[in-house]
Amino acid sequence: MTKLIGITPSRRSLLKGMAATASALALPGFVQAQSSAPIKLGFQLHRTGIGAAYGRWYERTTQAALKVLNDQGGINGRPVEVVFEDDGTDPKRGAEVVEKLASQAGCDAIFGPLFSHVVIGSAPRAGELKVPYLVCSEGYHVASGKLNRWTMQPGITDVRAQVSSMAPWVANNLGKKVTMVFPDYAFGHDHRDFFTAAIAAQGGEVIKHIAVPPTETSFTRYLPQIPRDTEVLYHVMVGPAVLTFVKELGEFYGSGARPEIFGFIDSLEAVDTAAPGLEFLEGTHFWEGHCRVKQADASEHETFYRAAVGVDDNGASVSDAKDVSTYAHMFSTWETLFLIKAGMEAAGYQGSADRQKLIEALEAMTELPESQAHPQGSKIFNGKLHQVFGRQNISKVEGGKLVRVHQTTIDETMYESDVDYTAMSF
Amino acid sequence: MRRAAAISLLWPGAALACALPPSIIMTLPTGYYMAGAAATVAVTGLLAASPNLLPRMEARVLLRRRVLIPVMASSYAAWVLFLALVLIGFIGARDPMHNLLTLTIWTVVWVALPMGCMIFGNLWRAVNPWTAPIRLTRQLLGRSTGIGLARLGHWPAVLGLFGFFWFYIVSMSPDDPQTLATAALSYWAVVFALGVLEGEDWLEQGEFLTVYFGFLAKIAPFWLERDSTRATVKYGWPGTQVLHMPPLSPSAIAFVTLSLAGLTFDGLRETFWYMGLIGENPLEFTGRSAVIGVNSLGLLVTWALTATTILAALRLGPLLQSRPVLAFAGGAVPSEKRPNLMPVMLSFLAISAGYHAAHYLTTLLTAGQYTLAALNDPLFRGDDFLGLPPFYVSMGFLTDRWAMTLVWNTQFTLILGAHILAVILALRLSPEGVQARAHFPLTALMVAYTVLGLWLLASPGG
Structure with a gap:
């Protein structure tokens, strides 16, 4: 401060x-x-x-x-x-x-x-x-x-590298039968397209795509569409209704068995994962571009960066622990x-x-x-x-905090392309 | 693509004019709140059957004192400040949240000052940046007559208010400091010129800010009455002053309905419902540039609907009257003997005020922080003019369950309180002899307005 x-x-x-x-x-x-x-x-x-x-x-x-x-x-x-x-x-x-x-x-x-x-x-x-x-x-x-x-x-x-590089770890650690829940517009479609292809390359399969209209504010009619044999639920819901989504998902599964759950932190960027109402996320996994919670092996540069921006070890503003950063x-x-x-x-x-x-x-x-x-x-x-x-990170919610459980290599995020901007004129 | 995302969760000010992030509010039992509020307003309407239960609304004197600062002096100072702010708009920081012009207009003049007027009476009168320049100029020019603008009633103010709402709600970049400086200076100059031609008293009916603040101030429980040397501070139930106002002219009715409609549309345009209606994805909102046409239309349609429903309720009520206003013996009630409910229009001032306060509460709490920071350190050199401890602008409360529950309950109280007051004022403003049944359409409309106001605040918004 x-x-x-x-x-x-x-x-x-x-x-x-x-x-x-x-x-x-x-x-x-x-x-x-x-x-x-x-x-x-x-x-x-x-x-x-x-x-x-x-x-x-x-x-x-x-x-x-x-x-x-x-x-x-x-x-x-x-x-x-x-x-x-x-x-x-x-x-x-x-x-x-x-x-x-x-x-x-x-x-x-x-x-x-x-x-x-x-x-x-x-x-x-x-x-x-x-x-x-x-x-x-x-x-x-x-x-x-x-x-x-x-x-x-x-x-x-970019999103293609991020999404695609998640597939190997998801297939090897969470399961191969995936159901995707995503908002029905370009952002969700990118996830659908890139991840469906990437998980197939790992011998996995997306067994159900559930596209939710962007203006939806309740999800109870979509959740029963999740097939029973789903091993991994992949969600990228975003917007004001995210908290409702998590709440209803928790009510849908109750205290019984649930599939493994994998999401993108975009859903909860700038939201405290330990906040009341998000308890259901405990034990689920998220992609993170940069780990919000300072990890045990954080570099000196990471420490320096946090201090310079004024962000604490939980990723919140040093002047307001509730003010979680992006x-x-x-x-x-x-x-x-x-x-x-x-x-x-x-x-x-x-x-x-x-x-x-x-x-x-x-x-x-x-x-x-x-x-x-x-x-x-x-x-x-x-x-x-x-x-x-x-590198991309996969974190698990443990005690309300995002703890990194995997980091991809840079090579895993690369893809083939014949685009060459250097051949274009200025 | 991906970015069109979680953002609205948090949104600190999608423009200084944005709704709060409803994520937490969406998880609250807002439906029960709405039902409870509707029932409360409806029950209040039943007081029509027993008017003696209505509160006696009388003004009392709190204190009398000498006038400390003449209006001419404070208005002159406000004018100088206004010019300084316009200059800051032109040459200051390009970032609207670091520019004192943008922050002052959208958080002080449009949010904090109205709230102040609702409690402490017409604060605008003291800081009106036209009064002194117009009076001085007229004295210099030796002008003492007008050009007949007064005959236009409140219509110039209606035009001004519509232009203001359009600029604020619809136009592409009302926060941009240069755009805002140009608009503010142009508007000031036009009003100044007209005021010089007509006289500064014309501001009270022709300049929309003066009219709007004047109306809001009528709700205040405290107010100041002054003559040239003495000032009297009075107090009373909120709305007490409204009972002493003359009925609104048609142009003033247009003004009040437009003020309600503008505020309503400002909330409506951000809801998922409206976004769906106009074919916009709220999670990937294209931006203001894409909806200027449809939102211009939306503002007009909202105004038309607001005016129509209110006037319909005021006209329909008297048709339900089964006996003449003055004790008349038997037979059908001739139309000239039906009560005139138009004076009741004044009660909508309470709704305007309550909705204004509720709707802009989060703007005050979010953009207000930027304003404090900018006042504390206007040139971003590390100054500390207000003696504040160093702070970062902080939006943590927007995702805090306790804080947002408090915000929602505050908004709920403001909306409900405003509508209860409006119902009470409507009953008090009714002419003698009006039957309870004549109030039904109006009470029903007030119930609907209560639910609409709460629904706008509770709805997910993009």
Whole structure:
């Protein structure tokens, strides 16, 4: 509880910036005046609209990363500013935000959007304006090849990798006969398609797909559709009715036998798994992109990251134990900011004329070892796909806390693809 | 794809204007609450049969004192503050939750100030940013006459309120500091110009904020009455002042029904029910840009339905009257002898006020934190103007069962209290000699409104 929200930029970083300016002036001819000016980055923030809960933590994480980055000397010795602009979690506004940040605010690069439909609506504008656009969305739309040379996802893995890499462990440890319960729209369909194929490759089978309309608020009529011989119930319900879903699922099975249960933490991101009403989740498993509860073998980088963002060992805000963060996803903004730094330094970035060089430098990256810049863990960036790959976690709810029971390798998350963004023109 | 997800669970402010995450409320027995509230309002309506049981609503004097700060001074200060905020809107932080203009307009002016007016009377009168500039300008120009705007009644305010609701509920980016600064400054300038032409008294019927706050303040249990040198603080049952108001003109009725409709639609548009109606997936809401047309229509239709049902109830009631208002002997009741229930329209001010407070309670608790933080440290330099301990904006209560149960019960109390008050006011405002049966349509409507208000607050929203 030592910080106020929104330290943009801190006094210290301003002083550092001024010091950098002073030292630049002291070395005439060594650097141009422009190169001592702050590097300006745009953050496309879901401040309002349906993405606002994620937006709040994405901003908080980015502010923390920015402070660390500036305290460490910025990028190429230049201080960094981040301009946060709200896109209302709206694709049309998203495209306008990209334009504002690139053209009006003069940002060198833009990062941060999460929701897939906003990314898909905004990325074409970034391509037209030729501004690096680094998304934190998990969507498969980047790796699918349908975006452009200027758009990449270097800070978080995509849904295809996440879902597919769960199948081997589920088949070997929980069971091979799977029933899937998912909301009946694109998000649920991705899970259905990727997991059904992946479990089949493991000799398993999805014996029933139960698609629930997104506006449903009670699930009692769907639960009896779960076949009796189900060994694993795979659920990805999301939205306001999630607590009702868990409650009704608990009532459906009562205290009797139930199948193993596997879900995605997206259902309960930013919700305390120990909260009353969620007791039924005890002993069930979840995918987590980044383990919310600090694990026994947590690295020093993980510890540093938590402290910097102001998150406690349970993944909640240090100032409010009930305020659980969007921990499984928000690391992506931190890692993306440090990747921009790495990319700009590799490219010898001077100004907006070097935007293309930044993209090329990022495309050339491969291994990203676990470090302060990558607290979630080591990753491998695929420059052709514009997509990063990393380890996935499976956690079990034990005593209301998510305890990791398995971590995939990076190789397990990779898939074949013939997409090659580097062959596209700028 | 995947992101269109759990988010609404938590949503701290899908815009400063978003409903609370109903996840916990959805697990509460809200159906019983609604049934209980409906029964309570209906039973209150039975008081029509025994009007002597109605509370005597009389104003009492709490204290008298000299006027400490003349309205001209406080209005002038508010105007200067307004200009400073507009400047912040244009050049300050782009993030709406870090911009004092956005935060002040949407959490102070539209949420905290109305709540204050409902308790302490017309606080807006003191901080109206037009009064002083208009009066001073008119004095400088030597203007003492108007141009006849008063003949338009409340219609300019109706237009202003509709524009406001449209901007707030429907338009693409009401939170964007520059957009908001442009809109606020433009509106200020238009009203200023009209006020200079007509005189500052015109604000009371032509400027929607002045009208709206003035109406809400009529519900307050405390209020201030002042002449040029003396101020009198009075108190009484909530709504006491309403009994002394003249009946509403047609344009004022349009204003009150629009204010109810706007608030209703602001809640309605976020419900799964409405999303389903317009073919939007609430879990993957496309965004405001996709629903501007249909929501504009929705706002208009809601207004039409609200006005129609209220006016129908007020007209239908007198038809049920079986004997003339004044003791008349036998025979059919001639239409001119039927009671006029239109003065009862004033009772809907209580519903407006209660729904406003309940609907924006979570906005106050969420976005209000950002406002405090921004007031404490407006330039984000680590200042501490309010002497607050360092804090992170925190939304933990939204997923806490105890806290959300408390929030729900508070909203329930506000909605139920407002409707009980409305029923009592309706009975008190009725002309002498109105039979209990003439109140049935109105009481039925109040019951329906109670359930609707609670349903909007309990519904899952995207």
